[in-house]
Amino acid sequence: MAEGSLINEELRKMIGVPSEPIVFKIEEGAIQRYAQAIGDPNPLFNDIENAGKNKHGRLICPPGFTGWPMKGGISFIQLVESLVKAGAPPRLLDGGVEFEFLEPIGAGDVLTATTKIANMVERETKMGKTMFTKVETTFLNQNGDVALKSWSTMIQF
Amino acid sequence: MSKQLYYEDVQAGAEITPLAKIATTRMLVQWAGASGDFNPLHYEDDFAKAMGVGAPIVHGALKRAWLGQLMTDWIGEKGVLKKLSCQYRGMDYPRKMQTIEEAHEGETWWCKGTVTKKYDEGGEHLVECVIWVENGKGEKTTPGAAIVALPSKDDK
Numbered sequence: 001m002a003e004g005s006l007i008n009e010e011l012r013k014m015i016g017v018p019s020e021p022i023v024f025k026i027e028e029g030a031i032q033r034y035a036q037a038i039g040d041p042n043p044l045f046n047d048i049e050n051a052g053k054n055k056h057g058r059l060i061c062p063p064g065f066t067g068w069p070m071k072g073g074i075s076f077i078q079l080v081e082s083l084v085k086a087g088a089p090p091r092l093l094d095g096g097v098e099f100e101f102l103e104p105i106g107a108g109d110v111l112t113a114t115t116k117i118a119n120m121v122e123r124e125t126k127m128g129k130t131m132f133t134k135v136e137t138t139f140l141n142q143n144g145d146v147a148l149k150s151w152s153t154m155i156q157f
Numbered sequence: 158m159s160k161q162l163y164y165e166d167v168q169a170g171a172e173i174t175p176l177a178k179i180a181t182t183r184m185l186v187q188w189a190g191a192s193g194d195f196n197p198l199h200y201e202d203d204f205a206k207a208m209g210v211g212a213p214i215v216h217g218a219l220k221r222a223w224l225g226q227l228m229t230d231w232i233g234e235k236g237v238l239k240k241l242s243c244q245y246r247g248m249d250y251p252r253k254m255q256t257i258e259e260a261h262e263g264e265t266w267w268c269k270g271t272v273t274k275k276y277d278e279g280g281e282h283l284v285e286c287v288i289w290v291e292n293g294k295g296e297k298t299t300p301g302a303a304i305v306a307l308p309s310k311d312d313k
Contacts, residue, residue: 033190036187037184037187037190037219038188039178039184040226054234062229064218064221091208094216095244100239101238101241153244
């Protein structure tokens with residue numbers, strides 16, 4: 001194991017395969033609790049009572065609300081487990097994320113999220129042989145528009 | 158909320174209004190519940206040690222959310238955040254609790270950023286920035302980037 005590549009044939013086959021779409025509705029209470037957990041008092045994310053009067057007409061999600069590791073309902077734990085089962089190292093760190101925001105996302109919106117592994121690379125780090133997996137998720141809104149794209153990097157070692 | 162920022166107000170090299178943040182173990186529990194990230198790496202000592210980080214660490218996604226706040230505070234209600242990215246390079250450790258509500262004294266983090274360029278594209282006034290979270294020692298544990306669209310004073 002120490003000599004060979006971490007990324008075996010079974011792992012390679014998982015690249016690019018889209019997940020089953022996950023559909024979920026954005027709840028205003030969840031948005032508010034998320035904003036509170038950030039410590040972000042912005043009324044756009046907190047003021048349920050007056051949300052109808054803002055320019056979006058509804059409570060808006062702080063950036064990243066639907067992203068890794070959360071509301072997408074995408075089970076990253078499941079994804080990680082399937083990677084480990086296929087031979088990836090078991091220890092996991094969140095490497096980082098990139099978001100492209102295309103449409104506002106807010107309370108009452110219904111999103112459909114599809115996830116796929118965009119790529120896998122292997123590098124030697126201070127943790128030893130380390131695998132970097134980039135996971136791409138596309139979120140469509142109820143109008144069929146792409147509202148958000150995200151790319152998360154999982155680090156396994 | 159601060160007053161509206163306009164495209165004309167920013168130039169390359171300009172500083173984004175910094176945002177101070179603290180993280181406590183209590184806040185990490187709150188974040189776990191709100192974000193759905195229940196990884197014990199963020200609340201269990203033995204597990205964090207076994208994972209090689211020494212002690213429970215601040216969620217990368219919480220630091221990312223701080224950077225989101227840095228940007229949405231700065232651009233104001235008429236600004237639009239188009240892109241946000243960051244990398245979780247360094248571990249950050251929360252302040253421990255002294256009472257149910259109050260944490261011990263400890264580290265304060267600063268979210269900061271600088272404008273790198275501005276340009277018009279596709280009818281939008283875009284501004285690119287480098288952003289980061291800095292720990293109490295001044296180390297950038299969470300570097301990132303953002304692109305925003307700002308209103309122009311000429312649009313009115």
